[in-house]
Amino acid sequence: MLDGMLWFTLACSAATMVRMIIGPRAADRLVALNVLAALALAFLVLRGVREGRALYLDVALVYDIFGFLGLLAVARFLKDKAMGADERADGRADGGGDA
């Protein structure tokens, strides 16, 4: 039963990676990244329970924390990049040469 759920998690991750590759916008890729982090966490937990080792569950908890921080960092980076592009476009429209 745990083996079947491990394969199901892998199949869901593959389908989510397809969306992350073909996603037309950055928001689609971020949505897929969010799902992928949750699925990787579930994979680690199921694998740790199947092997009977509590160390894998510690790894899963740390992965969850860092996946959340990584999502936050990527979203902030993309937002700053978009706002910087807007400011550069405005400066160019006003005739400023700072771009």
Added chain:
Amino acid sequence: MLDAARDFVALAAFASAVVFGVGGIVGLHRYADPYARMQASSLCGTTSVFSMFIGALALAESVEMAARLVVIIAFFLVSSPTGGHIVARFAWNSGLDPWRPEPNRRRRRAGFPGSAGSGPSRPAGAPGDGAPGEVEPAGRDGE
């Protein structure tokens, strides 16, 4: 007896995880818009993964594994909706309009022949229509 009960609980939880996971993945690929995809994917990411955690908790062998699983469940219960909120705020702040059906086609199907082909596909400033062009500037300034 106890092992049979644990297996039954785990089987029910894993069946729920498969149902919600397949629904979330299908919604992630079928919907037309990042907001709708986010709705389907938060269904998948929260309910399916949470059911997997409950099944793993039923199958846990020792007390220390169960305690770690409870900590992981508590953190995931906080971090998953927060991550979805961050993605939604990023999509809204980056100027992405929500998807809506084309009004020309809808009115033509509903039987208004005069309004068919009246300009662009989306009336940007139509009053009372609830178009997203009206509510955007007030909503996107706030952090």
